[in-house]
Amino acid sequence: GQGMCAPTMMAFAGEEHKQRYLPKLASGEEIWCQLFSEPHGGSDLAGLRTRAQKEGDEWVINGQKIWTSRGNEGTGIFVLARTDRAAAKHRGISLLLCELPNAGIEVRPIRTLTGDDEFCEVFFTDARIPAASLLGPVNEGWRVANSVLGFGRGDEAATNPIFCRAEYDRLVELARAVGKSDDPTVRDRLA
Numbered sequence: 001g002q003g004m005c006a007p008t009m010m011a012f013a014g015e016e017h018k019q020r021y022l023p024k025l026a027s028g029e030e031i032w033c034q035l036f037s038e039p040h041g042g043s044d045l046a047g048l049r050t051r052a053q054k055e056g057d058e059w060v061i062n063g064q065k066i067w068t069s070r071g072n073e074g075t076g077i078f079v080l081a082r083t084d085r086a087a088a089k090h091r092g093i094s095l096l097l098c099e100l101p102n103a104g105i106e107v108r109p110i111r112t113l114t115g116d117d118e119f120c121e122v123f124f125t126d127a128r129i130p131a132a133s134l135l136g137p138v139n140e141g142w143r144v145a146n147s148v149l150g151f152g153r154g155d156e157a158a159t160n161p162i163f164c165r166a167e168y169d170r171l172v173e174l175a176r177a178v179g180k181s182d183d184p185t186v187r188d189r190l191a
Contacts (some may be wrong), residue, residue, distance in 0.1 A: 004034060004048065005021075005025060005032040005034070005078055006021075006022055006026065007147075008095075008135065008144065009021055009022060009025075009135065010077070011133050011147055012136040012144055012147070014133055016062075016132075017097070017135070021024070021076075027062050028109075029069065029075075030075040030076060031073050031074050031075050031076075032069050032074060032075070032076040032078060033068050033069065033070055033071050033073075033074040033076075033077045033078075034069075034077070034078055035041040035065040035067070035068050035071075035077050035078065035079040035080070035122055036048075036079075036080050036145065037066050037068075038050060038063070038064060038065055038068045039064060039121070040068060042178060044095070044146070045056070045080070046089045046090045046142065048063075048080055048081070048082055048090065049063055049064075049082070050062070050063025050064065050079065050080070050081045050082065050124060051063060051081055051082045051083070051085065052081035052082070052083050052094060052096055053168045054083070054084075054131060056104075056131075057130065057131045057154050058128045058129060058130060058131055059081075059083075059128070059129050059130075059133065059134075060080055060126055060127070060128055061096065061098070061104070061105075061124040061126075061127040061128075061129065062081065062126060062127075063081065063123075063124050064121065064122065064123050064126060064138065065079065065121065065122045066110075066121045066122075066125075067106075067110075067119050067121075067122045068119060068121070069085045069118060069119060070118060070120075071107045071109075071110075071116065071119070071120030071122055072107050072109045072120050072139065073098055073109070075099070075100055075104075076098060076099050076100055077097075077098045077100065077122070078095055078096070078097050078098070079095070079096050079098060079122075080093055080094075080095055080126075080141050080145055081093070081094060081096055083138055083139055083141070084139050087139060090142045091139060091140075091142065093139065093140075093142050093145070094134055094136070094139055094140070094142035095134070095135045095136055095137050095141040095144045095145060096129060096133050096134060097129070097133045097134075097135055098127065098129050098133065099129075100126050102128075102129070103127075104124060104125050104126050104127025104128060105121040105122060105123070105124055105127045106122070106125070107121075107122050108120060108121050108122075108123070117132055124169055130169075131135055136173060144179060162180060168190070169179070170171050170188060171190060175190065
């Protein structure tokens with residue numbers, strides 16, 4: 001959210017979206033996840049099959065995404081979907097903002113051999129979101145997605161250590177505040 005979604009919103013969102021989402025992303029109150037990869041696609045992001053169709057004042061989304069980091073913790077997702085099936089491969093794609101929970105969106109953790117479930121797969125079955133949930137112009141999601149990826153590979157590489165240290169310091173302080181800083185299990189988890 002902070003490293004990729006927020007900068008993309010600053011670049012492409014209207015004022016209403018900025019006022020609604022940016023303060024909660026900055027504070028960590030909301031966690032937003034990126035949904036780009038699909039099971040069949042491999043590295044062919046432009047070949048995505050998830051689609052969104054406009055019906056009245058809503059987008060209706062159907063499809064599947066995979067390898068969503070922290071998807072089971074997300075309060076929102078930004079998803080690439082095909083919005084014009086007739087358009088050329090890199091066109092006709094839009095980026096949509098979806099708040100969670102949503103009756104049409106199912107997030108399933110993927111448990112790894114180590115027992116971790118950091119990654120998830122996400123299923124869209126007639127998920128309905130407001131038409132205003134578009135980030136950037138309709139059918140220009142490829143350009144917006146490239147910005148998201150640029151933030152993820154650029155600024156985030158420099159800022160992640162700062163965020164991680166701040167989060168660690170916050171957890172240590174919390175352990176002290178609740179009298180658990182000497183608990184061996186808590187100390188082990190912090191280490």
